[in-house]
Amino acid sequence: MAKSDEMNEKWRERLDILKDVPPRDAQRAAESRAVYLERARQLAETVSGSPKRRPLTKGMWIPLIFWKRKERSLMVNPILALVLVLSLVFGGGGATVAAAQSSLPDQPLYGLKLWSEDARLSFTNQPENGWQVALQFAERRIAEIRAMIEAGKQPDEALQTRYEAQLEQALRYAQNLPDEQALRALEQIRQRLRLQEEQMSQLPANQAVVVQTRKMIQQRLEWVENGLQEPQQFRQRMQQRQLPNEVPPAQPGGGKPWTDETPTPGSGYGPGGAGTGNPWTDETPTPGSGYGPGGEGTGNPWTDETPTPGSGYGPGGEGSGNPWTDETPTPGSGYGPGGEGSGNPWTDETPTPGSGYGPGGEGSGNPWTDETPTPGSGYGQPGGPGDTGGGGGKKP
Amino acid sequence: MGKLYFKMKMMPVTDLLLWRHNNSVIDEEKRLLEGARRFDLDCLAAIYDRYSDGLYGYVVRLLGNADLAEECVSETFARFLQALHNGGGPRNHLKAYLYRIAHNWVTDQFRRQPTTMELSENLGGDENDDADGALQLEQEKQRLRAALQALTPDQRQVILLRFFEGWENDQIAAAVEKPVGAVKALQHRAVASLRRWLGEDEREWKHGEE
Numbered sequence: 312m313a314k315s316d317e318m319n320e321k322w323r324e325r326l327d328i329l330k331d332v333p334p335r336d337a338q339r340a341a342e343s344r345a346v347y348l349e350r351a352r353q354l355a356e357t358v359s360g361s362p363k364r365r366p367l368t369k370g371m372w373i374p375l376i377f378w379k380r381k382e383r384s385l386m387v388n389p390i391l392a393l394v395l396v397l398s399l400v401f402g403g404g405g406a407t408v409a410a411a412q413s414s415l416p417d418q419p420l421y422g423l424k425l426w427s428e429d430a431r432l433s434f435t436n437q438p439e440n441g442w443q444v445a446l447q448f449a450e451r452r453i454a455e456i457r458a459m460i461e462a463g464k465q466p467d468e469a470l471q472t473r474y475e476a477q478l479e480q481a482l483r484y485a486q487n488l489p490d491e492q493a494l495r496a497l498e499q500i501r502q503r504l505r506l507q508e509e510q511m512s513q514l515p516a517n518q519a520v521v522v523q524t525r526k527m528i529q530q531r532l533e534w535v536e537n538g539l540q541e542p543q544q545f546r547q548r549m550q551q552r553q554l555p556n557e558v559p560p561a562q563p564g565g566g567k568p569w570t571d572e573t574p575t576p577g578s579g580y581g582p583g584g585a586g587t588g589n590p591w592t593d594e595t596p597t598p599g600s601g602y603g604p605g606g607e608g609t610g611n612p613w614t615d616e617t618p619t620p621g622s623g624y625g626p627g628g629e630g631s632g633n634p635w636t637d638e639t640p641t642p643g644s645g646y647g648p649g650g651e652g653s654g655n656p657w658t659d660e661t662p663t664p665g666s667g668y669g670p671g672g673e674g675s676g677n678p679w680t681d682e683t684p685t686p687g688s689g690y691g692q693p694g695g696p697g698d699t700g701g702g703g704g705k706k707p
Numbered sequence: 708m709g710k711l712y713f714k715m716k717m718m719p720v721t722d723l724l725l726w727r728h729n730n731s732v733i734d735e736e737k738r739l740l741e742g743a744r745r746f747d748l749d750c751l752a753a754i755y756d757r758y759s760d761g762l763y764g765y766v767v768r769l770l771g772n773a774d775l776a777e778e779c780v781s782e783t784f785a786r787f788l789q790a791l792h793n794g795g796g797p798r799n800h801l802k803a804y805l806y807r808i809a810h811n812w813v814t815d816q817f818r819r820q821p822t823t824m825e826l827s828e829n830l831g832g833d834e835n836d837d838a839d840g841a842l843q844l845e846q847e848k849q850r851l852r853a854a855l856q857a858l859t860p861d862q863r864q865v866i867l868l869r870f871f872e873g874w875e876n877d878q879i880a881a882a883v884e885k886p887v888g889a890v891k892a893l894q895h896r897a898v899a900s901l902r903r904w905l906g907e908d909e910r911e912w913k914h915g916e917e
Contacts, residue, residue: 322898323870328844329851330871332764339777340759347755347784348748354792355746 415458416467425473432480442484442496446503449477453507456520466520475527478504479552482531486538486549493542501535504528736801743791755784758802761872762809768871769813769863771852779816783809803882806868810882814860854904862897865890 408427411420428448435441452474459466485496511525538545739757742750759780766776786808790796797804855863861883868874868882880887 318898318902319870319894322866322901326851326866326870329768329848332767333773335760335763336773336777340763343777343781343784344752344755344759346781347788348752350785351746351748351751351788354788355748357792 415455415462416470417459417464439488439492442481442488442500445477445481445484446500449474449481450503450507452477453510453524456524457510457514460514460518460521466518468520471520471524471527474524478527478531482535483549486542486546490542493546494539497535497538497542497545501532501539504532504535508532733799737799740797740799740801744796746791751788754787754801758805759784761802762805765806765867765872766809766813769852769855769867770816771848775816779809779812782812800878800881803878806864806872806882807884810860810864810867817856850905854901857904858897858900861885862893862900865893866897866901869894 407420408423411423411427414420414424428451432441432444432448435444452470456466456470456474459470481500485493485500487493488496508525508528511521511528514521516522534545534548739750739754743754762780762783763776766779767773770776770779783805787796787805855866858866864883865879868879869876874882876887876890880890883890883893885893
């Protein structure tokens with residue numbers, strides 16, 4: 312240690328000759344000082360009074376990027392960050408959705424395209440522009456079918472289904488409009504449909520989708536043209552189509568029953584008239600409500616199931632016989648034999664007096680009971696053909 | 708507090724005086740620095756008056772050129788102002804900070820012009836009658852500067868602050884931003900390097916003489 316100090320001392324002495332410095336030029340020193348102070352004055356004017364607003368930057372660069380910058384309002388950075396995040400989320404997502412808009416069904420972004428269409432349609436509540444949006448999307452389907460065929464690909468049937476649904480939606484929006492606007496909308500839809508039809512006609516007819524779509528367009532065109540003539544009818548038709556499961560189209564020969572459920576015994580359903588369905592009400596008849604059978608019955612339209620004995624189903628019209636069972640009817644089950652308008656044995660039991668059941672059509676000849684009707688029970692003479700139930704025997 | 712009492716008790720009186728002096732220097736430096744951060748022009752002027760001459764001498768010893776030294780002083784204070792304006796600058800050790808800036812400038816100067824270490828005429832303050840003596844002295848100075856130039860920047864700074872400015876190790880540590888132990892090691896290696904450089908030089912010189 313002592314040796315080291317000694318050596319240091321030796322070097323200190325040796326370097327001492329450099330220590331001698333000529334005095335500084337006073338004038339130059341003064342000039343330099345003036346320049347420095349002038350610069351200080353300039354900077355002092357552009358700087359805020361509080362040193363807190365000028366935080367030390369050293370070693371803090373990561374938070375500084377987002378937060379501590381000199382001379383900036385504290386609120387600016389969070390707002391900037393928020394704007395940036397929002398624009399990334401919505402702008403970025405929007406860019407992808409926008410990119411998806413030109414995709415074809417066999418491309419990865421197609422799902423996104425359909426999703427964005429659904430989203431837009433579900434946000435469009437107003438019929439004023441809803442029909443245009445839906446029609447525009449339907450047109451995209453046509454364009455997709457064309458593009459697929461032109462690219463030598465097989466268009467999917469789902470395309471046609473989707474086209475149909477979107478066109479349907481456009482029509483529904485249109486019929487919800489006030490008369491004048493509805494007509495204008497229908498007119499435009501007609502023009503567009505014609506255009507679409509023309510486009511489809513240019514495609515090769517050997518594609519099933521093309522053929523079906525064309526056919527559908529032609530049918531819709533017909534509707535729209537009818538709608539232009541008679542808007543009220545068009546409206547009704549569209550409203551009926553709106554509830555396809557609830558109101559099935561009536562078919563001759565008593566197809567669908569009024570209810571799928573097994574009728575309650577004694578409910579006394581009468582068969583419909585010739586293909587007219589149930590003319591009285593849409594509602595399930597209450598037991599004992601006195602429905603009379605129609606004229607020429609059609610068999611048992613109400614249920615496919617074996618009726619419970621005593622349920623009192625009436626057979627249909629001419630010669631329908633007993634359609635429900637092959638077995639010999641239990642005595643008192645009330646199944647009537649065939650023959651014209653066999654009548655309706657609604658119940659095994661002795662009808663309550665005054666229930667007022669009327670027999671079926673012509674000569675039904677099937678009594679509801681083997682027993683002699685109690686006087687005053689109201690079972691009267693057979694009703695006329697297709698009448699709504701016979702003797703009115705009201706409750707006394 | 709106990710530590711402070713122990714320190715004061717163990718100190719010789721002269722050291723205690725020096726320590727108190729140093730403390731008051733540090734307090735004064737702190738006050739000036741706080742003023743400078745507010746851009747108080749009086750404080751900024753006081754800082755210039757307090758340190759600019761010392762910096763000038765420091766650089767002249769290193770470069771042996773008054774013009775360059777003046778330029779270096781101007782540049783050092785300009786950088787100091789800019790750092791304050793940008794919210795930077797020193798929190799303490801103002802003197803060490805200024806010497807560090809000046810030293811960095813000198814180091815850059817060495818990098819830019821490594822071979823132009825010539826003696827300038829404007830250093831001719833010592834009007835020695837003995838022309839031979841003056842020449843020899845200049846030659847010695849030149850050799851010493853060349854030797855200093857051969858050191859690493861950190862070594863050179865430690866040697867200059869220790870031998871020329873008479874700083875203590877802890878002050879030097881603040882200037883070079885290194886622990887005191889590292890400062891001692893730097894000094895040790897610097898002296899070894901100087902000895903090697905100048906010793907070999909002397910041997911060659913002696914050989915040449917023979």
